[in-house]
Amino acid sequence: MIILCIICETIAYAQQSYNRKILKYSSKDGLSYAFVTGIVQDDNGFIWFATEDGLNRFDGINFKVFKHNASNPNSLPSNYLDFIYKDVEGDIWLSTRQGIYRFDTNTEKYIRFKQAATI
Numbered sequence: 435m436i437i438l439c440i441i442c443e444t445i446a447y448a449q450q451s452y453n454r455k456i457l458k459y460s461s462k463d464g465l466s467y468a469f470v471t472g473i474v475q476d477d478n479g480f481i482w483f484a485t486e487d488g489l490n491r492f493d494g495i496n497f498k499v500f501k502h503n504a505s506n507p508n509s510l511p512s513n514y515l516d517f518i519y520k521d522v523e524g525d526i527w528l529s530t531r532q533g534i535y536r537f538d539t540n541t542e543k544y545i546r547f548k549q550a551a552t553i
Contacts, residue, residue, distance in 0.1 A: 464497035466490050472518035474526065476539060482526060484515035508543040511535060
């Protein structure tokens with residue numbers, strides 16, 4: 435019985451408390467909008483936030499914000515993002531009010547998804 439008590443006490447001391455730190459990010463930190471509609475992590479470790487006012491890439495320290503730019507045809511087509519998804523090939527897909535787009539993270543261009551014609 436004494437040996438069992440010693441073993442249980444040793445196991446109890448071996449358990450270390452794990453303190454998790456919860457971080458909150460807002461527009462003060464560089465996030466383009468407080469309401470986030472989706473989050474994914476890409477294959478390079480970046481965290482992508484879809485918001486109602488742009489696409490945000492977070493590298494763990496800084497945000498890079500992608501927004502619609504009327505003078506750039508390769509920019510985000512709409513700042514309002516409904517949904518973000520990363521497929522098995524690592525591509526990021528965005529649902530906007532202007533349609534569905536695949537975002538090429540290497541060239542930072544948006545390619546519109548064109549649905550095949552049905553008969």
